[in-house]
Amino acid sequence: MNIKSPSVLYCAAICNMYKMCSYYSYNDDDKLCLIHSNLEEDTIQYGLQWRIYEPVITDCPVHWDLFEDNCYFFSPHERSWHDSKVYCVEQQSMLVEVKSSTQKNFLKGKAIEHLSSYWIGATDLETEGVWKWNTSQTGLTVTDWSPNQPDNYLGNQDCVQIMKSEGYTWDDNLCEALRAFICEKPIFS
Structure with missing residues (x-):
């Protein structure tokens, strides 16, 4: 899944919304976020502008x-x-x-x-x-x-x-x- 994203943190939040997200990559130059479901099946984007990240918890505390x-x-x-x-x-x-x-x-x-x-x-x-x-x-x-x-x-x-x-x-x-x-x-x- 290829999504326009203003930041890597926004990309992380998108990844956390999808159960199928096993990792994500982000291109800061083009502000693009790629959500990946499986490392073996996905085509990985290579290049200096792409970085690969593991999902992280992006929830706010209760009442925030x-x-x-x-x-x-x-x-x-x-x-x-x-x-x-x-x-x-x-x-x-x-x-x-x-x-x-x-x-x-x-x-x-x-x-x-x-x-x-x-x-x-x-x-x-x-x-x-x-x-x-x-x-x-x-x-x-x-x-x-x-x-x-x-x-x-x-x-x-x-x-x-x-x-x-x-x-x-x-x-x-x-x-x-x-x-x-x-x-x-x-x-x-």
Whole structure:
């Protein structure tokens, strides 16, 4: 079976969905995934661009959602931004960092499904107005700010939430405010 695949991890997830998959190969140049059912019967693709992999478990823990190469936990409980960050670390994860439009849309869709506002991992605690992802310390390349946000209302809003009352767009808020939160970790952690 020949499938277009954005990553080797996505290819691994596809392999795990099919009982007949005994191994898979991935071509990173062409973004192709080949699912193989039997080593003796299949024609193996050779070349520098092809790599062969054995199936691995790509399931997320209970109550976590799989999207692309990561698992996401949408907390039903509210905590401060700092306590949310600590909880995620205790789960070998981090507050979510939004790196693509498809990921942003997935998160927004799940937030709408759960009808909650959520903390995400962005903050300007270090330097006012310079928004970074807390764990990777990288700047925000994908955003979804509500109109006129961030506004640093009353001078002390330093943490980012997906805000239910603003159409599930982003808003800066007091880090001490209680919100649900989203943790993120790679499939293979």
